[in-house]
Amino acid sequence: MPAYELPEEFCIAIKGHNGWSNNGEHFAKxxxxxxxxxxxxxxxxxxxxxxxxxxxxxxxxxxxxETEIEISDMT
Known part of the structure; x- marks a missing residue:
């Protein structure tokens, strides 16, 4: 595609397929x-x-x- 036909912004999505977790608790790399x-x-x-x-x-x-400070404050 020629550069002059590209939109000003575009998105790329990763779509899950059968075998991937459907509950949203797992992340795919x-x-x-x-x-x-x-x-x-x-x-x-x-x-x-x-x-x-x-x-x-x-x-x-x-x-x-910040996380390290919060943890050290708890001890």
């Missing part, structure tokens, strides 16, 4: 790989993604610290 090819190399793609990833990692670290 999956991976998604995406590649981009740019004719002009001036498309700023790395920085926006790296900012999102760094923000998510910092949030996870903060949550771990």
């Amino acid at each position: 999956y991976a998604l790989a995406v590649s981009f090819e740019a004719i002009n190399k001036d498309i700023p793609i790395y920085v926006p993604f790296s900012i999102l990833v760094e923000a998510e990692v910092e949030t996870e670290i903060e949550q771990e610290i």
Whole structure:
């Protein structure tokens, strides 16, 4: 599909099938790989993604610290 036909936003869904848990208590592991090819190399793609990833990692670290503090307060 040519890039000019892509929508501004799109979603990707993982759909369960027979054999998967139907009660919602279990998680399925999956991976998604995406590649981009740019004719002009001036498309700023790395920085926006790296900012999102760094923000998510910092949030996870903060949550771990908060959990550790809550546990240590209980003893």
